[in-house]
Amino acid sequence: MRHETILSGGLVVDGTGTPAYRGDIAIAAGKIAAIGDLSQAEAATRVDCTGLVVAPGFIDAHTHDDAILLDFPEMPMKASQGVTTVVAGNCGVSVGAVALKGEPPPPLDLLGDRKTYRFARFGDWRKALADAPAAVNSIGMVGHSSLRVQTMGDLGRPADAKEQAAMERIAEGAMEDGALGVSTGLFYAPARMAPTREVTGLARIAAKAGGIYATHLRDEGEFLEQAVDEALQIGREAGLAVVLSHHKAAGKPHHGKTARTLATIDAARKHQPVTLDVYPYVASSTVLNVERLDISTKVLITWSKAMPAARGRDLAELAAEHGLDIHAMAARLQPAGAIYFMMDEADVRRVLAWPEAMIGSDGLPHDTHPHPRLWGTFPRVLGHYARELKLFTLEEAVRKMTSLPAKRFGLAGRGRLAKGNWADIATFDAALVADRATFETPTRPAAGIARVYVNGQCVWADGAPTGNRPGRCLALDRGAIDFAG
Ligand SMILES: [Zn+2]
Numbered sequence: 001m002r003h004e005t006i007l008s009g010g011l012v013v014d015g016t017g018t019p020a021y022r023g024d025i026a027i028a029a030g031k032i033a034a035i036g037d038l039s040q041a042e043a044a045t046r047v048d049c050t051g052l053v054v055a056p057g058f059i060d061a062h063t064h065d066d067a068i069l070l071d072f073p074e075m076p077m078k079a080s081q082g083v084t085t086v087v088a089g090n091c092g093v094s095v096g097a098v099a100l101k102g103e104p105p106p107p108l109d110l111l112g113d114r115k116t117y118r119f120a121r122f123g124d125w126r127k128a129l130a131d132a133p134a135a136v137n138s139i140g141m142v143g144h145s146s147l148r149v150q151t152m153g154d155l156g157r158p159a160d161a162k163e164q165a166a167m168e169r170i171a172e173g174a175m176e177d178g179a180l181g182v183s184t185g186l187f188y189a190p191a192r193m194a195p196t197r198e199v200t201g202l203a204r205i206a207a208k209a210g211g212i213y214a215t216h217l218r219d220e221g222e223f224l225e226q227a228v229d230e231a232l233q234i235g236r237e238a239g240l241a242v243v244l245s246h247h248k249a250a251g252k253p254h255h256g257k258t259a260r261t262l263a264t265i266d267a268a269r270k271h272q273p274v275t276l277d278v279y280p281y282v283a284s285s286t287v288l289n290v291e292r293l294d295i296s297t298k299v300l301i302t303w304s305k306a307m308p309a310a311r312g313r314d315l316a317e318l319a320a321e322h323g324l325d326i327h328a329m330a331a332r333l334q335p336a337g338a339i340y341f342m343m344d345e346a347d348v349r350r351v352l353a354w355p356e357a358m359i360g361s362d363g364l365p366h367d368t369h370p371h372p373r374l375w376g377t378f379p380r381v382l383g384h385y386a387r388e389l390k391l392f393t394l395e396e397a398v399r400k401m402t403s404l405p406a407k408r409f410g411l412a413g414r415g416r417l418a419k420g421n422w423a424d425i426a427t428f429d430a431a432l433v434a435d436r437a438t439f440e441t442p443t444r445p446a447a448g449i450a451r452v453y454v455n456g457q458c459v460w461a462d463g464a465p466t467g468n469r470p471g472r473c474l475a476l477d478r479g480a481i482d483f484a485g
Pocket of ligand 1: 090185
């Protein structure tokens with residue numbers, strides 16, 4: 001048999017966490033046709049992978065890529081890291097199932113302006129991606145804040161019965177159209193006044209379709225533990241799996257709290273499906289938010305409509321230059337985005353090392369001076385945390401990025417190198433792989449990533465996108481969602 005491509009001589013890290021082994025991998029018709037000693041097999045193209053790891057393509061468990069998949073389909077910020085599938089629609093913000101007449105309020109403006117929110121049905125967004133595919137695969141959730149902005153005139157109160165029914169109707173349509181589940185961003189202004197029961201109502205819609213509930217918690221500092229309890233309660237009452245987004249303890253007085261939240265989550269896992277994602281940095285990033293200023297040791301501006309030249313600048317320095325305090329300076333920059341140094345390295349390591357933790361970049365691809373997590377998350381876990389700090393083995397790092405999220409999100413045939421699975425593959429040099437995106441130069445591609453394949457086609461090689469766009473926008477596969485093992 002003649003294969004399209006054989007990746008030969010690499011070290012196979014298959015995604016399950018089992019030790020690496022020498023092996024060749026054959027690709028045909030988008031899938032893995034064979035694994036083993038294929039030195040005698042014929043192939044149109046043979047790629048020498050000697051000295052490289054061959055792993056399943058990484059699954060970015062937490063993204064805000066809904067619009068960038070369409071606007072910048074080569075997706076270099078993800079393909080350059082070895083990412084082959086992105087989970088979109090997080091933190092209550094989705095582009096799917098939202099058509100806005102006015103300008104989107106923060107944090108919806110992180111994804112673009114009114115023209116970005118043009119997909120009345122969730123299926124319209126999926127169809128747009130089918131018509132103009134991206135380089136990487138995607139799957140999306142429908143966002144609670146997006147539903148609120150579209151449905152409610154006054155966001156500063158709970159939804160009334162009519163608004164609740166309207167949101168549930170749209171969510172139901174989204175689930176019919178293949179949404180993975182419902183997400184919330186209860187921390188943010190558009191959703192903050194939503195009581196637990198409003199969210200539980202929407203979560204029930206996702207549950208009925210077999211989907212999941214992902215949440216940016218109501219609070220990540222003083223009331224972190226109560227916020228975790230609320231998320232677990234919603235999961236129990238609605239009867240569905242919960243994903244705690246970008247798990248962290250924000251603000252110095254709250255450092256160390258992840259020891260308690262992880263214990264709570266471990267205990268809850270005996271009774272209900274729950275997991276989390278995390279990014280490997282002590283700084284967070286979102287819209288410029290007044291409440292974040294006082295709990296951060298340093299704030300960097302990622303974009304500003306009022307003062308575009310402020311991007312990349314330190315807020316305290318800007319404030320000094322203008323003779324203002326940081327709050328007055330922040331007001332002058334709005335609307336804007338920022339990076340907040342407010343976590344403790346010990347919490348970051350504890351969450352990363354938790355065996356169930358998935359890796360999610362939470363990158364903000366529309367920011368003009370983005371947080372480096374957008375370009376650096378996956379190589380940083382492999383290079384800094386696995387190789388240098390030995391927080392876990394290479395095989396374990398790869399498992400957190402591949403088979404684990406594939407199970408939790410029901411991505412059948414992905415996340416594991418096995419015959420018959422989709423050929424989503426990343427090849428990299430384990431000794432060199434490293435993030436090069438920094439807070440100063442945030443869009444530098446990672447080092448050590450060699451070639452990246454999506455559905456059997458090479459999308460990244462020799463440090464650049466190939467121009468191929470084989471990505472598929474996937475739909476919820478309820479039978480494949482697995483929180484058991
Ligand atoms: Zn978030």
